[in-house]
Amino acid sequence: MQKFDVKEHPHTRQNLLTGDWVLVSPHRTKRPWQGKVETLPDDNRPSYDEKCYLCPGNTRADGSVNPDYKDSFVFTNDFSALLADTPEGTYDVGGLLKAKSEAGICRVISFSPDHSLTLPRLTVPAIEKVIDLWKKEFADLASNPAIKYIQIFENKGEIMGCSNPHPHGQIWSQGSLPLEIAKETTQQKNWFTEKGRSLLSDYIAVELQEKERIVLEKEHFVALVPFWAVWPYETMIVSKRHVQTIVQFTDAEKTAFAEILKKLTAKYDNLFEISFPYSAGMHQAPVNDGDHAEWHWHMHFFPPLLRSATVKKFMVGYEMLANPQRDVTPEWAAERLRSMSEVHYKEQ
Amino acid sequence: MQKFDVKEHPHTRQNLLTGDWVLVSPHRTKRPWQGKVETLPDDNRPSYDEKCYLCPGNTRADGSVNPDYKDSFVFTNDFSALLADTPEGTYDVGGLLKAKSEAGICRVISFSPDHSLTLPRLTVPAIEKVIDLWKKEFADLASNPAIKYIQIFENKGEIMGCSNPHPHGQIWSQGSLPLEIAKETTQQKNWFTEKGRSLLSDYIAVELQEKERIVLEKEHFVALVPFWAVWPYETMIVSKRHVQTIVQFTDAEKTAFAEILKKLTAKYDNLFEISFPYSAGMHQAPVNDGDHAEWHWHMHFFPPLLRSATVKKFMVGYEMLANPQRDVTPEWAAERLRSMSEVHYKEQ
Ligand SMILES: O=P(O)(O)O[C@H]1O[C@H](CO)[C@@H](O)[C@H](O)[C@H]1O
Ligand SMILES: O=P(O)(O)O[C@H]1O[C@H](CO)[C@@H](O)[C@H](O)[C@H]1O
Numbered sequence: 001m002q003k004f005d006v007k008e009h010p011h012t013r014q015n016l017l018t019g020d021w022v023l024v025s026p027h028r029t030k031r032p033w034q035g036k037v038e039t040l041p042d043d044n045r046p047s048y049d050e051k052c053y054l055c056p057g058n059t060r061a062d063g064s065v066n067p068d069y070k071d072s073f074v075f076t077n078d079f080s081a082l083l084a085d086t087p088e089g090t091y092d093v094g095g096l097l098k099a100k101s102e103a104g105i106c107r108v109i110s111f112s113p114d115h116s117l118t119l120p121r122l123t124v125p126a127i128e129k130v131i132d133l134w135k136k137e138f139a140d141l142a143s144n145p146a147i148k149y150i151q152i153f154e155n156k157g158e159i160m161g162c163s164n165p166h167p168h169g170q171i172w173s174q175g176s177l178p179l180e181i182a183k184e185t186t187q188q189k190n191w192f193t194e195k196g197r198s199l200l201s202d203y204i205a206v207e208l209q210e211k212e213r214i215v216l217e218k219e220h221f222v223a224l225v226p227f228w229a230v231w232p233y234e235t236m237i238v239s240k241r242h243v244q245t246i247v248q249f250t251d252a253e254k255t256a257f258a259e260i261l262k263k264l265t266a267k268y269d270n271l272f273e274i275s276f277p278y279s280a281g282m283h284q285a286p287v288n289d290g291d292h293a294e295w296h297w298h299m300h301f302f303p304p305l306l307r308s309a310t311v312k313k314f315m316v317g318y319e320m321l322a323n324p325q326r327d328v329t330p331e332w333a334a335e336r337l338r339s340m341s342e343v344h345y346k347e348q
Numbered sequence: 349m350q351k352f353d354v355k356e357h358p359h360t361r362q363n364l365l366t367g368d369w370v371l372v373s374p375h376r377t378k379r380p381w382q383g384k385v386e387t388l389p390d391d392n393r394p395s396y397d398e399k400c401y402l403c404p405g406n407t408r409a410d411g412s413v414n415p416d417y418k419d420s421f422v423f424t425n426d427f428s429a430l431l432a433d434t435p436e437g438t439y440d441v442g443g444l445l446k447a448k449s450e451a452g453i454c455r456v457i458s459f460s461p462d463h464s465l466t467l468p469r470l471t472v473p474a475i476e477k478v479i480d481l482w483k484k485e486f487a488d489l490a491s492n493p494a495i496k497y498i499q500i501f502e503n504k505g506e507i508m509g510c511s512n513p514h515p516h517g518q519i520w521s522q523g524s525l526p527l528e529i530a531k532e533t534t535q536q537k538n539w540f541t542e543k544g545r546s547l548l549s550d551y552i553a554v555e556l557q558e559k560e561r562i563v564l565e566k567e568h569f570v571a572l573v574p575f576w577a578v579w580p581y582e583t584m585i586v587s588k589r590h591v592q593t594i595v596q597f598t599d600a601e602k603t604a605f606a607e608i609l610k611k612l613t614a615k616y617d618n619l620f621e622i623s624f625p626y627s628a629g630m631h632q633a634p635v636n637d638g639d640h641a642e643w644h645w646h647m648h649f650f651p652p653l654l655r656s657a658t659v660k661k662f663m664v665g666y667e668m669l670a671n672p673q674r675d676v677t678p679e680w681a682a683e684r685l686r687s688m689s690e691v692h693y694k695e696q
Contacts, residue, residue, distance in 0.1 A: 004437020004449045010430050011439075012524070014446040020527050023429065023450060031427030032409070035511030039387070061380070079379030081371065081666070081673055082358050089352025091359075096554050097575045098362040101352045102371060153665045161662020163383030170665065176360070178671035179368050206444050227445045281669040302668050314509025317518065318429070320650050321629040322499045323526035325429055 007329055015228035016203060017283075018183040021323070022230050028327040029307070038310045041158050043275050045116040045165060053078075054110045054166040071129040073110040074137060080106035082174050084146075103146060104174035109133060111167040118156065118167050118275055120265035120344050127258035131246070134171075134282075135254075139247050141173045142287040149177050149286050152246075157277025159304055159312065177286055184283060185292070192294035198242040200296035213334045216263055216342070220256035223264045225334040230324045232306045232313050233271070233333050235264065237299040244285035244295045266344040267337050268303065273345050278303035355677055363576035364551060365631075366531040369671070370578050376675040377655070386658045389506050391623050393464040393513060401426075402458045402514040419477040421458040422485060428454035430522050432494075451494060452522030457481060459515040466504065466515050466623055468613035468692050475606035479594070482519075482630075483602075487595050489521045490635040497525050497634050500594075505625025507652055507660065525634055532631060533640070540642035546590040548644035561682040564611055564690070568604035571612045573682040578672045580654045580661050581619070581681050583612065585647040592633035592643045614692040615685050616651065621693050626651035 004011070012021040053060045056068045061078040082104025091099040111130050112122055119127065134152055141150050154169035155162040177185065191199035204222050207213055215235055216223040223237045237260055239253065249257060268276035279302045285295035306313040306327065319325050341348065352359070360369040401408045404416045409426040430452025439447040459478050460470055467475065482500055489498050502517035503510040525533065539547035552570050555561055563583055564571040571585045585608060587601065597605060616624035627650045633643035654661040654675065667673050689696065 002435045004435045004439070006439050006447050009434045009437075009449055010451070011434075011447050011449045016444060016446075023526075024447075025429040027431075028427060028429055033511060035509060036506040079376060081373040081376055081675075083375075086357045086359075087350045087352045089357075091352070091354050093558075094550070094554055096364060096551050097558075098364075099354050099359045099372075099575075101357055101359045103358070149670075151666055151670045153669055155662075155665040158384040161383060161664045163381060172666050172670070178371075180670055202442070203444050206441055210441075210445075279664045279668050281665065283669065300669060302664075314503075316509045316627045316650075317501045317503040317629065318499055318520050320627050321501055321631070321648060322497075322520070322528055327429075 007331065012323075013228045015226070016199060017187055018180065019187050020183070022228050023323050023325040024329060025325060025327055026329050026332075033307060033311055035311075035314075038159055038312060040274060040309060041165065047114045047116045049115045049166070052115055052164060052166050054108070054164060054168055055115050056113045069110070069113055071126065072112065072133045074107055074133055077106035077108050077170065080104075082106050082172060100176075102174055102176060104172060105141060105144070105147070106173070107137060107171040109137070109169050109171065111169065115166050118265070118269075119154070120262055120269050121346070122167070122262070124255065124258045124262060127261055128254055131249070131254050131258055135247050135249070137171055138245060138284070141171070142247075144173075145288050146175050147173045147287060148175055148289050149173065149181055150284065151178070151281060152284075153279060153281030155279050157275065159277045160279050162277075177289075181283065181286065185286065185295070188294040188296065198294065198296040200238050200298060201242050204238050204240070212331050215267065215334055215337045216260055218256060218260050218263075220253045221260045223260055225330040225337065227330060229330045229333070230315075230326055231302045231304065232326065232328055233268070233301075233303045233337065234330075235301045235337070237261070237264065237301075239297050243297050244292055245287075245297060246282060246284060248297075263342040264301070266342060266347075267340040268301075270340040270345050271336065272305065272309035274309045276303060277305065355679065360671075361576045363574070364547060365535055365576075366528065367535050368531070370576050371671050371673040372677060373673060373675055374677050374680075381655060381659055383659075383662075386507055386660060388622060388657060389513065395462045395464045397463045397514070400463055400512060400514050402456075402512060402516055403463050404461045417458070417461055419474065420460065420481045422455055422481055425454035425456050425518065428452075430454050430520060450522055450524060452520060453489060453492070453495065454521070455485060455519040457485070457517050457519065459517065463514050466613070466617075467502070468610055468617050469694070470515070470610070472603065472606045472610060475609055476602055479597070479602050479606055483595050483597070485519055486593060486632070489519070490595075492521075493636050494523050495521045495635060496523055496637050497521065497529055498632065499526070499629060500632075501627060501629030503627050505623065507625045508627050510625075525637075529631065529634065533634065533643070536642040536644065546642065546644040548586050548646060549590050552586050552588070560679050563615065563682055563685045564608055566604060566608050566611075568601045569608045571608055573678040573685065575678060577678045577681070578663075578674055579650045579652065580674065580676055581616070581649075581651045581685065582678075583649045583685070585609070585612065585649075587645050591645050592640055593635075593645060594630060594632060596645075611690040612649070614690060614695075615688040616649075618688040618693050619684065620653065620657035622657045624651060625653065
């Protein structure tokens, strides 16, 4: 019998950050695709849209009027999933029906007054201003003792359930630790307690040696396809320095983060020469929850596309009922992303 | 301050079967939808399609010719994610890059020779023949000592990544326990060890008392919206008798299962008067893995639609990075499904 080869044979890989395993089927993209083909949203937008609730000067659902902002702009979500004034309480029927109330604050951040732009099309100084706002919002929400976790994220593209193409992200903050954060806390704590170094410091050291999953290596940050990536072109940005949250970034790190964000998202757009859809978000240490020295800041990108601009990976059936599964190797995806220009195809 | 009310205030509910929690935001459907609207696939198909790889007499990708079958038909997936002849092996770089080989067998089951049908449009005797084949395949795969878990499922509708509308399902079987099964095993074992009864026996007893999440109660089976449902119209069929696998179903249970499958899927189709998309699958005890007396057979339905035939729930952003979240209460969804006729709108 042949020798086991992770590039060739079906196998599972462990996600270091969650402890879960993902099924990898390297040979599987050979199957023909007769399924759903997505329609591409129109990518030629005006700089100002009078019907957009994020454009400067427009009126939102609650009747308030957006200021005539010049950089970025933040406000409390008019349709928040979490509300600050939720009464505390629990519910329990025989240990079988269990619920507890959950309070929180949801914000929306417009990245630019220009309706036509996206993150990779913003200038580095403009992205730095978005990072300033993320830092400020994080610090502000963390100063509320009822908040234990702050999720900063962006849904980009209508295929990702984004209901408005204006460049924007969200922040959902809440009083308990969400599932993924609880898992990542446990895994990072176990490693840190045993080794005295952060899990991601040791992980990126190995990746920088192996090189084959690295997409971009810059001063202060690395972008790579994690060994355990689930989505075909999933990536992660990791800070080289072991910091817990974005608030700790120095000015030099802020600039470097803006640069790698622009370059990684430009590579994504260059892949199929479209505005590349994804959900992306930072994972950071819990707040108001004691010491979390084990935590190492990072940012995940989960893009849905698989074969082309219009054929995505469906996480259905087996994936929903049993286990996440991917059809191409992370190494193959990293190689493709690495070969893309760092300069956006519309800026070349 | 008001009293905490699970029908009104944001809260989390515990999934008894996995131990995980889901965020419920009862008030959230009030937000307007300006996002992606799905296109509906054509639902008027011929009974025979010469290009379909599942229709009787047609040639498949590997060159083999489908028999002229009259009921259902099973074969090994021509593009299997898992393969029987995978060499054994592990991979480990410093405890940081960890992988192990995974062998398995993937099958495809055509539910009917008629290309135009779907599960709710099959007759009860025809569904019974599909159940017979599921039983036979389960027993056959379980007789292979290399197989530890058998996932029977169906992806229905192109929005669920189903690449062929011919009524069919799949079986993926493998040598280790997938994530969801490992979690459900732990939760059921803990309960069974402590109480001496299966977790789902106790759970459906409470649900049959409370009634508000029950969709269908029949002899031998209950269909309900679980207290912890994530997808808007998620449901679960549970056998009243505590059995581990489909192989243990009596003839009476087989008929009752066929009936409740037809009625539940007819209700789904009646909801928006379309062929309702979903991923569905049975969860059953692991095989060749010692005693699993704690396991209680059940079947999950995960449908993606939220507001209408064309607007789905997007599990993105917060959900991918932090925690599953739903926008309507399970009680509201159960009420809507309960009010639908058990007879398919095309058969009325
Ligand atoms: O095997 P199919 O139907 O071609 O593929 C579909 O179901 C599989 C199992 O749920 C998924 O892995 C695929 O992403 C999906 O497109
Ligand atoms: O808040 P939005 O952009 O309207 O909504 C989108 O993002 C949310 C958070 O990831 C999801 O819960 C919604 O399903 C999605 O459509």
